[in-house]
Amino acid sequence: MESDLFPNAGTPPADNSRRSFMKQAGGIVGLVLAPPLVSQAERLTAFSKVIQGATDITLRVNGKAHSVRVEPRVTLLDALRERLDLTGTKKGCDHGQCGACTVHVNGQRTLSCLTLAVMSQGKEITTIEGLTQGEQLHPMQAAFIKHDGFQCGYCTPGQIMSGVACVQEGHASTDAQAREWMSGNLCRCGAYPNILAAVRDVAGKA
Template sequence: MAKNVLSRLPEIQLPDGQLPEWEQPVVTEKSEPEPVVRPGSPDLSRRTFVAVSTALGAAMLLPAAPAQVTTDAPPELVSVALKVNGKTHALKLDPRTSLLDTLREHLGLTGTKKTCNQGACGACTVYVDGVRINACLALTVMHDGQSVTTIEGLAQGDALHPMQASFIVHDGFQCGYCTSGQIMSGVSVIKEGHAGSDAEIREWMSGNLCRCGCYVGILAAVKEVRDAGV
């Protein structure tokens, strides 16, 4: 279908070898990047670099600090021990680092998604000491010594968690961006004892928004796992 639609679009004529504007590489002025030391990070990925550059750029736009503030120099890094999916990590972090960014940018666990980054969507739902929270509003330094479970920790190797399998069976997603948070909450809703009726499941899943509107499939998946009693 999509191919047919595209085939009706007029051909764009470009001189030989010239790429259309939207495919041309972005050329920016070369400048020395800030030296970024991130112990605990396996490598400085492009994603990490973009995140850091954006943060620095935003900091420069801040209004002048009040007189009594002498400096906004980067704060001292703090040591944090975090057990994630059973494995303990010793991290050195800027205190501003959210648990969500720690998981995604420092530990490479990108299954937990960053969407609203303000506690409004639930895509970043993880468990801290077994309790579901929004990782975007958690400062990692405040969870020193605690245990975190992410979507990557739910499956047993290649064997999917029953909730993951049910989401596939019931089409509990479309674009997939909210899905890991939905699955984390789905497991919690049953464990918390809030999966009695459809209305109760909907209410206790309401902290996880799905922009694609896959709520019917999500509800069916939670009910199936509840009824299977696993």
């Protein structure tokens, strides 16, 4: 009875075989025309420039030239701390979010954890160690002591370097302005009022 109602139930459509054939033929043609995976990888490699191995570079830090041997992936932060023993610059988040690694490059505040050492050649780099003149503290360093602008002290070098740049840039004319332009430097101890007081003190005397 069921076969009477659906006479073609057991027989596939006539075009089904043609459709299957076309799909199979298309797949075979695609495989034939597709480039081998190895040659494709070789072509991509030919267009990529890979730099490997350590390289001798010269970094001018705090007025002195230093020859260091680093791999291309080494950051300026690691070169300063591990190659030149300038450990005043701190490694905080290592993602450019806390500001603890702030240094000056050609007079501009720079996050050294996001800067490659090889890209810093030929530039004037100043770290927290380079602010002092012999035994004489920089006015910003003295102001941080005067206003007790630190607690644990870990973020202090970056705060001071940013504070110096903030004043030099003319971005410390008001409390609100100084807060805005110092907002990239974080203090987990929460010494912000004292840090602000130190920056504004120096800005008032500049």
